[in-house]
Amino acid sequence: MAIVEVTIxxxxxxxxxxxxxxxxxxxxxAQEEGVAYQLTPMSTIIEGDLDRIxxxxxxxxxxxxxxxAMRVSTSIKIDDRRDKVSTMxxxxxxxxxxx
Amino acid sequence: MAIVEVTIxxxxxxxxxxxxxxxxxxxxxAQEEGVAYQLTPMSTIIEGDLDRIxxxxxxxxxxxxxxxAMRVSTSIKIDDRRDKVSTMxxxxxxxxxxx
Amino acid sequence: MAIVEVTIxxxxxxxxxxxxxxxxxxxxxAQEEGVAYQLTPMSTIIEGDLDRIxxxxxxxxxxxxxxxAMRVSTSIKIDDRRDKVSTMxxxxxxxxxxx
Amino acid sequence: MAIVEVTIxxxxxxxxxxxxxxxxxxxxxAQEEGVAYQLTPMSTIIEGDLDRIxxxxxxxxxxxxxxxAMRVSTSIKIDDRRDKVSTMxxxxxxxxxxx
Numbered sequence: 556m557a558i559v560e561v562t563i564x565x566x567x568x569x570x571x572x573x574x575x576x577x578x579x580x581x582x583x584x585a586q587e588e589g590v591a592y593q594l595t596p597m598s599t600i601i602e603g604d605l606d607r608i609x610x611x612x613x614x615x616x617x618x619x620x621x622x623x624a625m626r627v628s629t630s631i632k633i634d635d636r637r638d639k640v641s642t643m644x645x646x647x648x649x650x651x652x653x654x
Numbered sequence: 655m656a657i658v659e660v661t662i663x664x665x666x667x668x669x670x671x672x673x674x675x676x677x678x679x680x681x682x683x684a685q686e687e688g689v690a691y692q693l694t695p696m697s698t699i700i701e702g703d704l705d706r707i708x709x710x711x712x713x714x715x716x717x718x719x720x721x722x723a724m725r726v727s728t729s730i731k732i733d734d735r736r737d738k739v740s741t742m743x744x745x746x747x748x749x750x751x752x753x
Numbered sequence: 754m755a756i757v758e759v760t761i762x763x764x765x766x767x768x769x770x771x772x773x774x775x776x777x778x779x780x781x782x783a784q785e786e787g788v789a790y791q792l793t794p795m796s797t798i799i800e801g802d803l804d805r806i807x808x809x810x811x812x813x814x815x816x817x818x819x820x821x822a823m824r825v826s827t828s829i830k831i832d833d834r835r836d837k838v839s840t841m842x843x844x845x846x847x848x849x850x851x852x
Numbered sequence: 853m854a855i856v857e858v859t860i861x862x863x864x865x866x867x868x869x870x871x872x873x874x875x876x877x878x879x880x881x882a883q884e885e886g887v888a889y890q891l892t893p894m895s896t897i898i899e900g901d902l903d904r905i906x907x908x909x910x911x912x913x914x915x916x917x918x919x920x921a922m923r924v925s926t927s928i929k930i931d932d933r934r935d936k937v938s939t940m941x942x943x944x945x946x947x948x949x950x951x
Binding site for chain 2: 596
């Protein structure tokens with residue numbers, strides 16, 4: 556189980572808005588089984604088996620190209636903890652308990 | 655108005671858990687006026703005047719050192735859009751409308 | 754052909770120094786065929802087929818665990834351009850010509 | 853003394869190429885005193901006093917706007933180590949000694 560944050564941004568499209576690309580990426584993500592995810596104002600965070608998540612992200616990375624982009628910048632941050640089960644909800648809870 | 659994502663991680667502490675450092679950073683952030691923020695499982699996202707946000711992040715970056723860390727890795731991602739007002743809520747809404 | 758930047762950092766190792774983990778990751782990378790790479794003071798940059806690179810990074814991500822780390826934070830940034838062949842040397846050259 | 857990696861990318865410019873923006877940012881950087889830097893195929897790495905570097909990056913972040921961009925995505929990664937003096941050359945050397 557890992558938690559992975561991903562941002563997929565097309566470069567050189569004619570508009571500063573990228574929300575339609577993000578929405579298309581999410582439609583791909585929504586069809587996948589075995590991964591939980593949440594959208595934030597800056598990224599998508601995915602929880603599940605690391606290899607499964609990387610396979611899904613690889614598909615999502617193709618989405619802006621399929622929509623016409625010629626260059627895509629994809630940032631991935633993997634948080635992989637193996638001394639205990641780590642979840643999105645558990646990480647938030649752990650911080651909130653200390654506030 | 656900019657939206658900025660930040661992650662502040664101490665390196666070389668004796669434990670894989672970093673939630674107490676995140677909580678201390680949030681206490682500093684909570685005392686600041688003029689910035690809105692939200693905690694995600696992977697980062698903190700802050701909305702407001704860019705210079706104000708960078709000043710706040712500079713303070714937050716010192717927190718793990720004050721708590722004993724000898725090395726801190728801080729990642730900052732600025733999303734600065736000037737053709738329209740951009741907010742955390744507006745970005746989420748814009749994607750959700752297209753889903 | 755894509756260009757991918759990767760940083761692999763263990764958390765909670767007890768020492769602020771991580772160079773031995775970086776060196777071990779590079780030994781894995783050096784055994785791979787079909788990818789070019791360079792070490793920078795902040796990351797490793799790899800050039801080649803995207804799927805090949807992601808497979809290599811997946812192996813590298815396991816290295817700190819094999820060396821005893823319990824938590825690993827891996828950041829990956831993919832620059833994938835399909836309107837022309839993009840290389841590490843070509844990107845540097847393109848900027849230098851404009852200076 | 854800190855080492856800071858920065859990438860400044862305009863969104864929505866109409867062309868996948870961003871090298872002219874990178875070159876303009878470097879012209880600003882080249883005028884600054886007290887910071888050492890190097891261009892990599894994926895970023896710029898700057899070494900010096902942290903507050904000084906952040907002031908310089910703040911100036912660089914304005915460059916694409918001045919050149920017409922309406923949205924700029926700037927990624928900053930600070931590596932701040934206080935148990936010893938850390939330099940770009942020293943970090944590379946430390947890894948190479950272990951290879």
